Amino acid sequence: MNLLIKAGRVIDPSQGIDKVADLLVENGVVKEIGAGLAAPAGTEVIDAAGKYVVPGLIDMHVHLRDPGLEYKEDIVSGARAAVAGGFTSVCCMPNTKPVIDNKAIASYIIAKAKEQGLCNVFPVGTITQGMGGERLSEMGELKESGCVAVSDDGRPVKSAELMRRALQYARGMGIMVISHAEDLELVGEGTMNEGFTSTELGLKGIPRVAEDIATAREIMLAEYTGSPVHIAHVSTEGAVRIIRDAKARGVRVTCETAPHYFTLTDDAVRGYNTNAKMNPPLREAADLAAIREGLADGTIDCIATDHAPHHIDEKDLEFNEAMNGIIGLETSLPLSLGLVRDGVLTLPALVERMSCRPSAILGLDRGTLRPGAIADVTVIDPEKGWTVTPAALASKSKNSPWLGAEMQGAAACTIVGGKVVYTRG
């Protein structure tokens, strides 16, 4: 099946392209970008006038809950949510049941993802066996079996010595370490950001310094060992500053933030809203501004959602009892387009943060529309208005702080390997 995507604004930072053009896809790969391309016989034509045509979006941080926690999400429902949100690739975190610390689990995920045939699912393996924080996992075999990174996301590696060894060992195996950077002792029993709002609501706070210290530790270890490290879900002003300084020094550090950290503050917790409860927690106005600044100046490489589905029974509870995390795959694109509307990012810079950079950081052969590249393409309707409702979301879980909110922008069409896997009705 061949495709001709006609007259869209093609934005591909990997080639410095930003122009209205046609995109021809043949046999699953990009054939040509140009004006007035002819459609060979049997070619499906997609009218992209008024729309953006970009390298397929990549979310390098999602939780698909499969295997073991399928009542929250599974690979199929998660992939449906991904393609509806414009993502052609997602990287799933290893805190499943059992955790992704061996070839069997990684292979199961890859096989099931192939079967669903919607988007690419790249598993992230664990840093430590069983995510126990004691012994390194078999990173060599994890990589061989298709894992694109390792992370103990959700259970930060407590020991600095073990983290140092993980960074060294992973470098040898050529696999990226993604750190959930939080000092668990400083997090303590906190349930939201520590600040005026936690004082007023009488909730135990998580100080920002819990993230800053852990971020600084990872950077110092990366610097000492000469290894790369990727910091997940950056939420604080301090972490942005620490990463910016490290990059200026030449440390091999990259990082991501999530849409909730550049759109919401801990005010969203008022009313004890458990759909505003996640880890790291929503911070304050100064942090939100710093995150936006970090995105603008390139300190923050990527936007990733930390899509964390939870069943309603795990969220419809007293605040302390509710689980951490929110879904994000289907709201990320409109919220991130908001950064362009607000003048924080140019459109090409946004495409870099959502496609090119995650691909480069993880060494994927994606994130580009170069002739010959795998045809992962997202067609974006930047004007599309829609309302976030449980029925509008493909994800099994509905734990979104934006329920009821109006969104602007959506994926019009998602193409994976040259195949149209999603078209917005």
Added chain:
Amino acid sequence: MKAFKHKDIIALRDLSKEEIELLIETAEGMREVNSREIKKVPTLRGRTIINLFYESSTRTRTSFEIAGKRLSADTVNISPSTSSATKGETLSDTALNLLAMKPDIIVMRHAVSGSHYYLSGRLPGCSIINAGDGAHEHPSQGLLDMLTMKDRFGRLDGLKVAIVGDITHSRVARSNIQGLTKMGSAVFLAGPPTMMPPGVERLGNVTVCSTMKEAIQDADVVMMLRIQQERQGKTLMPNTREYSRYFGLNPENLKLAKPDAMVMHPGPINRGVEMSSHVVDGSQSHILKQVENGVAVRMSMLYHVCGGELE
């Protein structure tokens, strides 16, 4: 008669000055009932009150129970062994089961801040009264503290009230800050910085003092908070010995306050830690008066959430 419009009383933050005044004025009237030989009026006859206490409490639960009984309501006490949804029944399910028995009021104490709001949305037609939620609020304590201050000074505006202790973990402090600010008084806080929550000065007319001396200097009221070795002992302070040396109230430092200053404590007291026995039992102590006023204030709260109409 002024009307009280709320179904629930969860936080003094949610009430206006006028509503707080109304609750205190009604409590003053209720004291007359408590001084009779037959301490019972038929006001809430036929009403059912459930006291649902997820945290242990002697004083507050007994006080609510007596308040309900003096108004002729039927009161039932329930103390579930755990509030953890993972170990037992969820709060929501417990409450829905109780609701099926048609209570008029649920008085709840719960360790999780905000759990009363969670409950309120699920229980239409039943009033919720907060008897303490986590470190959030304890409105009946705030009201009885203000009634006790009003007894002494005849007013609640222009007072300097010092609150000393672990402010971070104190729902009593938060309710007093909310209430006293609305009534026109000023709150001065003291305690080790490990026990002072960020931004607390923005909660109301609040000044955070660097020493206890500064807070109690010329104060009209000195309110001491309970120190619990098991809670604060881990990282917030070295031990109770040093704590009482710098943040304990004794006859010496009490002299810094106004000569007729009143001393208060929400109880239970750790004698010799936050207060010396001389002060607890001294002439300036109003601690037992607070307990006495507690019953009247809770009668007022029960009365007003039931519609505030006398039979």
